[in-house]
Amino acid sequence: MTALISAFPRRIAVLGSSGSIGKNALEVIAGSDGHLVPILLSVHRRTDILAEQVRQIIDRNAALPRWIAVTDPAADRSPLQQLPKTIEIRFGHDALCEMIRQTEIDTVLSAIVGSAGLTSTVAALEAGKTVALANKESLVMGGSVLTGFAEKHGGRLIPVDSEHSAVMQALQSWKMDSGQEKNSAEHSAGSAVEKIILTASGGPFRNRTLAELADVTVEDALAHPTWNMGKKITVDSATLINKALEIIEARWFFDIPAAKIGVMIHPQSLIHSMVEFVDGSVMAQMSPPDMRLPIQLALNYPFRFPGPSLKWDWTKSRMLEFYPPDYERFPAIPLGLEVAEKGGTAGAVINAANEVAAAAFLAGKLPFHKIVSICRTVLENHTFDPNPALEELPAVDRRARTEAEKMI
Numbered sequence: 001m002t003a004l005i006s007a008f009p010r011r012i013a014v015l016g017s018s019g020s021i022g023k024n025a026l027e028v029i030a031g032s033d034g035h036l037v038p039i040l041l042s043v044h045r046r047t048d049i050l051a052e053q054v055r056q057i058i059d060r061n062a063a064l065p066r067w068i069a070v071t072d073p074a075a076d077r078s079p080l081q082q083l084p085k086t087i088e089i090r091f092g093h094d095a096l097c098e099m100i101r102q103t104e105i106d107t108v109l110s111a112i113v114g115s116a117g118l119t120s121t122v123a124a125l126e127a128g129k130t131v132a133l134a135n136k137e138s139l140v141m142g143g144s145v146l147t148g149f150a151e152k153h154g155g156r157l158i159p160v161d162s163e164h165s166a167v168m169q170a171l172q173s174w175k176m177d178s179g180q181e182k183n184s185a186e187h188s189a190g191s192a193v194e195k196i197i198l199t200a201s202g203g204p205f206r207n208r209t210l211a212e213l214a215d216v217t218v219e220d221a222l223a224h225p226t227w228n229m230g231k232k233i234t235v236d237s238a239t240l241i242n243k244a245l246e247i248i249e250a251r252w253f254f255d256i257p258a259a260k261i262g263v264m265i266h267p268q269s270l271i272h273s274m275v276e277f278v279d280g281s282v283m284a285q286m287s288p289p290d291m292r293l294p295i296q297l298a299l300n301y302p303f304r305f306p307g308p309s310l311k312w313d314w315t316k317s318r319m320l321e322f323y324p325p326d327y328e329r330f331p332a333i334p335l336g337l338e339v340a341e342k343g344g345t346a347g348a349v350i351n352a353a354n355e356v357a358a359a360a361f362l363a364g365k366l367p368f369h370k371i372v373s374i375c376r377t378v379l380e381n382h383t384f385d386p387n388p389a390l391e392e393l394p395a396v397d398r399r400a401r402t403e404a405e406k407m408i
């Protein structure tokens with residue numbers, strides 16, 4: 001009880017508040033009865049959404065944010081003029097990183113999209129904060145360098161991705177009382193784990209043939225069957241590169257070899273992932289597909305409270321299906337396993353190549369089926385470094401982008 005009282009109210013920095021995760025997080029915060037307080041908000045350029053978010057906080061008579069960061073200095077500043085003068089507003093990534101270091105901030109929700117989220121994730125970990133990590137790209141790029149950095153500075157990573165949140169919960173079911181892995185890192189899978197099985201909806205093209213994948217449109221790719229997300233991750237879910245990034249993320253989050261990570265297609269998106277233990281027992285986490293649940297768990301971690309996320313209607317029949325992924329139609333999965341195995345600079349390279357290729361597809365400059373092949377070629381052509389320093393990653397990212405751009 002004392003631990004619970006001293007853990008709240010918790011002051012949350014919501015990075016990327018105008019995005020899909022950011023908006024869901026603000027709903028979770030609004031429904032938290034004052035347990036969670038939004039102390040810092042950041043957007044890149046959608047200042048109109050930001051101003052509306054602050055207006056809604058004022059309408060609820062809730063505590064106002066103290067800081068706002070707009071990372072694109074060229075963003076339209078006019079919507080910000082109506083904001084209360086008590087809020088400090090600053091521009092640029094450096095300003096955001098300085099704000100993140102404020103001692104009043106307890107938890108940083110890292111929900112900026114893409115490699116742009118790396119510097120703020122690093123700043124939060126360096127300041128010893130708890131980071132609720134939606135920006136999987138940080139961990140894909142940084143790998144063990146990032147987890148080692150977090151440990152060194154007393155920062156802590158809590159997963160927001162629904163799959164990793166599911167794995168964390170499944171692992172806790174056993175770790176909590178056993179003490180078997182007492183000295184291992186907080187989320188490490190440990191020797192009792194046989195396999196982590198990440199589930200994937202299969203995206204909008206689950207049933208398309210290889211030939212049909214050649215001419216899918218942007219509109220087709222953005223029509224995800226079960227999740228409503230930002231554009232980049234929706235395209236990543238259609239190519240299944242998102243699952244590749246999640247395999248790499250799982251490798252580092254749970255300190256588990258790539259050979260012990262598997263993927264199953266589960267079209268209903270009700271089981272968010274599973275852990276198989278060495279004795280054959282499998283623990284799965286189930287809930288309707290609603291990102292507010294893993295966000296809420298990460299922000300309140302390790303406590304659970306009622307919240308706004310959808311509940312399952314247990315009076316209705318349900319079918320749960322599982323299929324092994326087709327590696328020929330979706331070569332992103334073996335690519336992800338390979339990168340997770342390699343480590344080093346491989347994660348930063350595949351991430352950068354994918355960001356360039358996915359953006360080109362969204363801009364109508366690249367056919368859908370070329371996205372993953374560009375990632376593979378850029379990966380194969382790069383000069384691999386097994387032990388890059390954190391400071392070297394932006395340069396690795398830039399080189400991979402240039403290579404990918406040349407191929408478009």
Ligand SMILES: NC(=O)c1ccc[n+]([C@@H]2O[C@H](COP(=O)([O-])OP(=O)(O)OC[C@H]3O[C@@H](n4cnc5c(N)ncnc54)[C@H](OP(=O)(O)O)[C@@H]3O)[C@@H](O)[C@H]2O)c1
Pocket residue numbers: 015016017018019020021022042043044045046047071110111112113114116134135136137160161162227228229230231232233291
């Ligand atoms: N959406 C989901 O359900 C989901 C699930 C699991 C994990 N994730 C992960 O969560 C992260 C966010 O995804 P999302 O779907 O919420 O993305 P999104 O809807 O596209 O939102 C992206 C957010 O990042 C900001 N942003 C964009 N470029 C930026 C830059 N260069 N510098 C600083 N901020 C920038 C955007 O600001 P502006 O709006 O001002 O441009 C926006 O607030 C991604 O890493 C994704 O993989 C998402």
